[in-house]
Amino acid sequence: MARSGGKTPPLTAERRYAAQAPTPMAKRAARPARRRAAAPRGNALTRLVRGTLRFLWRLIWGIGWRVAAVMAIVLGLTTFYFYAQLPPLSQLIDARTKGSVTMLDRNGKVFAWRGETFGGKVTADTVSPYLKNAIIATEDKRFYSHFGISPRGIASAIRINLSEGRGPLEGNGGSTITQQVAKLICLGVPYDPTVWKTETDYEADCRQSSIVRKLKEVPFAFAMEAKYGKDSVLTLYLNRAYLGAGTRGFEAAAQRYFGISANEVNPAQAAMLAGLLKAPTRYAPTANLQRSQDRAAVVLGLMHDQGYLTDAQYKEALANPARLSPAAEQRAGGYFADWVMEAGPGFLTEDTTEDVIIRTTLDQEIQQKAEAALDDVFANKVKAGSKAQAAIVVMSADGAVRAMVGGRKSQVAGAFNRATMALRQTGSTFKPFVYAAALDLGYTLNSVVEDAPICLNVKGSGKWCPKNYTPNYRGYITLTEALTHSVNTATVRVAQAVGLDAVRKVASDFGLESDLAAGPALALGVSESTLLEMTGAYAGILNGGSSVHPYGLVDLRIQGDDATLIGQEGGIGERVISEQAARQLTYMMKQVIEQGTGQRARLDGHEAAGKTGTTQAARDAWFIGFTGDYVTGVWMGNDDNTPLTGVTGGGLPDEIWHEV
Secondary structure (H helix, E strand, O other): OOOOOOOOOOOOOOOOOOOOOOOOOHHHHHHHHHHHHHOOOOOOOOOOOOOOOHHHHHHHHHHHHHHHHHHHHHHHHHHHHHHOOOOOOOOOOOOOOOOOOEEEEOOEEEEEEOOOOEEOOOOOOOOHHHHHHHHHHHHOOOOOOOOOOHHHHHHHHHHHHHHHOOOOOOOOOOOOOOHHHHHHHHHHHHOOOOOOHHHHHHHHHHOOHHHHHHHHHHHHHHHHHHOOOOHHHHHHHHHHOOOOOEEEEEHHHHHHHHHHOOOOOOOOHHHHHHHHOOHHHHOOOOHHHHHHHHHHHHHHHHHOOOOOOOOOHHHHHHHHHOOOHHHHHHHHHHHHHHHHHHHHHHHHOOOOOOOOOEEEOOHHHHHHHHHHHHHHHHHHHHHOOOOEEEEEEEOOOOOEEEEEEEOOOOOOOOOOOOOOOEEEHHHHHHHHHHHHHHHHHHOOOOOOEEEEEOOEEEEOOEEEEOOOOOOOOEEEHHHHHHHHHHHHHHHHHHHHHHOOHHHHHHHOOOOOOOOOOOOHHHHHOOOOOHHHHHHHHHHHHHOOEEEEEOOOOEEEEOOOOOOOOOOOOOOEEEEOHHHHHHHHHHHHHHHHHOOOOOOHOOOOOOOEEEEEOOHHHHOOEEEEEEOEEEEEEEEEEEEOOOOOEEEEOHHHHHHHHHHH
C-alpha cells in the first residue's frame, strides 16, 4: 500500500538481533593474524643467519647425541669385558712373584727383613678406622660417592699441572683410589718374565701415564667397582700398595715400622702410613724419620679438616708423632743378616717365592753394644777424616755368632762385609796355633825356648832372618813368656821344632780354610784369613780344643708352617788338640792380657785371654780374645791395604775389644 506523499521507503532488512561483542576465543584467534599482518618482514640477511644457526644446532645435536650414544655403548661393552675378565678378589690380594725373608734373633724378635715383605691380608672392615680414614682423606675424599672416577679431580689435576708448566698428565693425576688400584694390578695384565726383565720394570710400566692408559682406566675402574664393590676395592688397595723399605701392603708396613698390626695403629701412626703413598721411598721413616713425621702432620690436617679427627685427637696426634719400633729404629745386624742370607740355599733366601722365617743366633743387645763401641772409638780416638775401617765378630764357644759388624757403617745392607769377605794377613794372632801344636805334642807352658837372632835358608828365597818388635833379646824363656810378649824369634824356633806341617794342620783343623804359607814365615802370620775364621778358631780354644763351624742360621721355615726346612748347619766339630793343651794355651793367652801386649784389653773383675796381632808395615791390626762366655775378634785396616798410622794390635783393637 502506497504511503501519502507518493514516496516509497527504501528496502532494508529488518535487524532481528542486537549487536554482540566478539568472544575471547575469537580475540585469541584474531590476535596472531593481526600480529602477522603487523610484523615487519625484516631483511634477507637476518633471515639467512637465523636459519643457518637453527640448521647448525640441529646438526650438532643430531650428531652429538648419536656419538654420545655410541660412546656409551662402547664404554658399557668395554666395562662388561673387563668385568668378565676380572678374577676373584682373593687372587689379586698378593700377586708378588718373589717372597720375603724375615729374621728373628735368638729371643724370637724380628730384627731384619729381606725381599718384599707382605704382612698378610687386612680388609676395609678390620683395618684401624684411623688408617682407613687417613687414606680416604689423603687420596680420595669422595671415594664413597663416585663410581670409580672423579671428573672434578681429573680437571683439577690437569689445571694444576698446566699451571706448573707440566704436561696435562704429568705430575698430579687426579686418580681416585679405584684408578690407583687399577694401576696396581696393571689393568689386569699379569707379569710375564719374557716381556719384562724384572718385576720392577713391570711395575714401572704399569705406572706410566698416557692418554690411552687413562682412557682404559675409566671402564676398568667401573668394572672393578661393579664386580667388587667399594670396600673390596679399598681392601685391594690396603694389601697391594707399596709403602717403602720393602713392604707391600699396610699390614707389612705397620709391622715393619711400628711392630704392630694395621688393625691397631693410632691416628699418628695411621697418618704416617697414609703419607707414604705419595712417595714411599722418600717418606719412609727408616730413611728419614723427621721428613716422614712432617708428611704425617699434613695428613693429620686433612683428617681434621674433613671431620675424621676431633680437635682433641688432632692436637694429641701432633704432639705425639709416630716413632719407629725398637727393631726398625735400630736396624741391627745389617751385615749379619746379609751373611745369614748367603748361608741358606738361594731358592729359600735371595730367590724365594715364598715368605720365609729364619731364626738366627743374633743377640741384639750385644750387636748394639758392638756397634756403639766401634762408633765411640772412632769418634774419640781416631783422627778425623780417617778412612780406616774395622770389623767385629762376637760368638759363643760353639760357633754361634752373636754379633757382627762388617764396617763403620753398621746399619747398611748389601755392603762389603769386612768380617766375612776381607782376606787379610793375620800377624801375631796366628801364633797361638804354633803353640797349640807344640802343647798337643807334649810341650808344656813352662817349656823353654831361646829368644835370640835366627836366620833360615828358605828354598827359592834365600836367607830369612826374622826380627822381634823390639831390638832386645831375652835369651832362654818359657813358652808362656814367648807368647805373652809375642816374641818372633822364639815362635819361629817352636814352629821349626814341631814342624810346619803340624802347625798348618792345627790351624786348618781349627777352621782356617784359606791357603796357608808353605815357608817358615807361616809362624808369624803371613797367611791370610777372615776375621770370622780367626774368631771361630779361637772359639775352638775356648771350648777346650774342638773345632767349630761358625753359624748364624738356627732354622728356616715357610711362614705359617711349623715344619723346619733347614736346621742348624754349624757348631762344635772334631777335636783338634787335647783338652789339657787347650787349658794350658788359655792360661798362656791370659798372660797376654795380664802382662803382655794386650794389657789395654784387661777387664776388671773378669778373666780374659787373647792375642794381639800387627802385620807387616802395620797394614792390619788385630785383637782376638775371650772370656768364659764369648770370644770376640776385632780387625782394623784400610780397604786399599795401605799402612795404618799409629795403630797396632795392642792399641785401638784392644780398646774396641774392651768396649765390646
